[in-house]
Amino acid sequence: MARFIPKELPVDAPTSERTVFAAFSRLPDSWAVLWDVPVGLFGRPRADLRQIDCLLIHGRLGLLVVEVKGGTIKVDEGIWSTRPMGSSEWAQLQRSPFKQVADQRYTLQRYLSNHFGIDSKSFAHAVAFPGCDITDDLGPDSPRELAIDATDLRDPTTALHRVRKHWGECPRIADTLIDSIIAKLRPSFEMTILSSSVAATTAEMLERETRRQVHMVESQIQAYRTLLSTDRVVALGGAGTGKTVIAAQLAMQLASTGSRTLLLCHRVGVQSFLSTLLGIRPSNRSYDGSSADFPHVAAWVKVAGAVASHVGRASVRNSDPNLGEHFFEFRDALSAPYDAIVVDEGQEFTKNQIEALSWLLDDPDYSPMYIFADPFQHSGIFSTTPRDRIEKRISYRWAPPIIAETVGLMTNCRNSKQIADLASRFYPQAAPTPLVDGLAPQFHQVTPRELLPETFRLISELINQERFQPNQLLVVPIDFAHDDVRQAAQHSGVPIVSVKDVFRFPLTPKDLRVAFGSPDDVQGLEADVTVVAYAQGATNAGTLREMYIATSRARTVLHVVSHLSPDQIVAAEAMSAGELGSDPAASASRES
Numbered sequence: 001m002a003r004f005i006p007k008e009l010p011v012d013a014p015t016s017e018r019t020v021f022a023a024f025s026r027l028p029d030s031w032a033v034l035w036d037v038p039v040g041l042f043g044r045p046r047a048d049l050r051q052i053d054c055l056l057i058h059g060r061l062g063l064l065v066v067e068v069k070g071g072t073i074k075v076d077e078g079i080w081s082t083r084p085m086g087s088s089e090w091a092q093l094q095r096s097p098f099k100q101v102a103d104q105r106y107t108l109q110r111y112l113s114n115h116f117g118i119d120s121k122s123f124a125h126a127v128a129f130p131g132c133d134i135t136d137d138l139g140p141d142s143p144r145e146l147a148i149d150a151t152d153l154r155d156p157t158t159a160l161h162r163v164r165k166h167w168g169e170c171p172r173i174a175d176t177l178i179d180s181i182i183a184k185l186r187p188s189f190e191m192t193i194l195s196s197s198v199a200a201t202t203a204e205m206l207e208r209e210t211r212r213q214v215h216m217v218e219s220q221i222q223a224y225r226t227l228l229s230t231d232r233v234v235a236l237g238g239a240g241t242g243k244t245v246i247a248a249q250l251a252m253q254l255a256s257t258g259s260r261t262l263l264l265c266h267r268v269g270v271q272s273f274l275s276t277l278l279g280i281r282p283s284n285r286s287y288d289g290s291s292a293d294f295p296h297v298a299a300w301v302k303v304a305g306a307v308a309s310h311v312g313r314a315s316v317r318n319s320d321p322n323l324g325e326h327f328f329e330f331r332d333a334l335s336a337p338y339d340a341i342v343v344d345e346g347q348e349f350t351k352n353q354i355e356a357l358s359w360l361l362d363d364p365d366y367s368p369m370y371i372f373a374d375p376f377q378h379s380g381i382f383s384t385t386p387r388d389r390i391e392k393r394i395s396y397r398w399a400p401p402i403i404a405e406t407v408g409l410m411t412n413c414r415n416s417k418q419i420a421d422l423a424s425r426f427y428p429q430a431a432p433t434p435l436v437d438g439l440a441p442q443f444h445q446v447t448p449r450e451l452l453p454e455t456f457r458l459i460s461e462l463i464n465q466e467r468f469q470p471n472q473l474l475v476v477p478i479d480f481a482h483d484d485v486r487q488a489a490q491h492s493g494v495p496i497v498s499v500k501d502v503f504r505f506p507l508t509p510k511d512l513r514v515a516f517g518s519p520d521d522v523q524g525l526e527a528d529v530t531v532v533a534y535a536q537g538a539t540n541a542g543t544l545r546e547m548y549i550a551t552s553r554a555r556t557v558l559h560v561v562s563h564l565s566p567d568q569i570v571a572a573e574a575m576s577a578g579e580l581g582s583d584p585a586a587s588a589s590r591e592s
């Protein structure tokens with residue numbers, strides 16, 4: 001049997017890939033089969049050049065790059081479309097799969113030829129169509145010999161020899177060189193403890209939201225061990241340290257052991273993100289305290305609304321001195337009290353809210369409660385007057401609201417080193433350490449009048465020229481009204497949606513809109529590409545905090561559009577950092 005890396009596909013892998021994977025499993029042991037090889041390890045990824053579906057390596061037959069295209073295929077005047085199994089709608093492809101796999105092959109070929117001196121004649125490419133039977137050529141760049149159809153997959157060895165024959169003979173590749181290639185393209189890591197976050201290999205491989213893996217490093221491993229061995233924990237970490245993902249994993253693990261678990265957050269957008277991480281169907285995302293399906297996932301406003309309805313009130317205020325009594329009364333509406341509560345975005349919750357939540361626990365004093373927080377992202381929504389919030393005079397006096405063991409998350413698993421370095425300029429303490437290299441943030445200086453138009457001109461370029469899908473982008477305008485943002489988007493022809501109006505985040509692959517939101521709206525969220533529209537020139541701690549949140553949303557690509565130069569932005573924020581550092585309350589937050 002061929003050597004497979006990995007040995008099996010993720011449970012959510014498409015049926016088409018599973019079919020090809022099973023067929024190639026019948027290859028003899030002289031073959032090595034690498035699945036999902038990230039292009040970011042050896043080249044610059046694009047929207048349709050993110051990873052190689054399958055790379056086959058053989059000592060005598062060379063390196064064969066295979067793209068898998070499932071569903072029904074049609075070509076109309078050179079335009080390719082696919083219709084997934086069970087769907088009635090055709091989805092137009094950006095380009096021919098043969099052009100796509102050729103680009104993948106030549107990108108890999110340049111890298112391996114430069115790195116190991118491999119002869120270019122050793123490389124070949126083909127496209128697998130596991131759902132189709134093909135009899136003729138599919139185009140001038142798509143000869144029948146390079147199409148591996150359903151019939152070919154019954155005898156994949158013969159099909160691969162045919163592909164190799166089309167490309168001609170190749171020099172023999174030594175076994176030691178094959179091992180070196182594999183080690184370079186699929187490096188090993190020390191430990192993996194979560195299965196639904198960002199891979200810590202390179203920023204460009206932080207992709208395919210439903211198939212991401214978390215390669216956690218020492219600080220996260222230790223924090224997770226503490227969480228599983230202690231009943232009351234506050235986990236503190238900056239942006240990108242995996243707080244939301246670890247909270248979701250912890251809630252799921254608690255629920256899997258039979259614990260009735262509530263996973264709570266502050267923002268509805270984060271609730272959507274958590275639900276997506278846990279694979280909760282859209283029809284099951286409404287909060288229902290009587291449901292027997294755990295964990296329950298909800299934003300604070302959903303739980304507070306359920307409490308208000310139960311006690312016969314229009315709403316319950318977060319500062320209500322009787323809030324605990326209302327929650328205790330709502331306890332009767334639960335199927336049973338919760339065994340554990342996990343709180344994400346903990347910096348937004350007051351002590352009064354946490355005490356009220358504790359009445360939903362089986363034992364309010366001792367039942368497990370875990371709080372994940374970043375004190376510097378505290379918006380002051382419940383502790384700062386509306387006027388002060390408008391003027392960005394935020395009170396940074398958040399402190400852990402329970403007596404608990406504190407653990408720190410100090411590794412950035414979201415951002416590339418280049419993006420993390422910029423975000424750290426706006427962070428008032430030692431920022432989390434990033435692990436991977438990526439693209440440098442791009443700055444665009446324009447006049448104040450051109451700021452929003454330039455932002456959406458840039459977004460159009462990213463979609464139309466850089467080939468990013470609209471749902472890979474997140475726009476974070478600072479000090480712009482939502483209506484102004486929508487109007488600028490409409491003028492540019494870019495479809496957008498507020499993160500406050502979506503039921504699922506990230507957006508579904510079919511939802512081709514660009515999400516946008518203020519820094520407070522997008523807390524807890526992340527995107528492949530983030531564009532920050534920065535209009536504020538004031539040097540205050542509020543602006544500092546907003547830039548920290550906005551820039552740290554980007555996983556792989558970050559653009560900042562502003563009327564200021566990059567040096568002016570960093571200089572202004574440095575003054576803000578000094579202002580924040582002189583605040584005793586801020587110092588206390590940093591120490592916590």
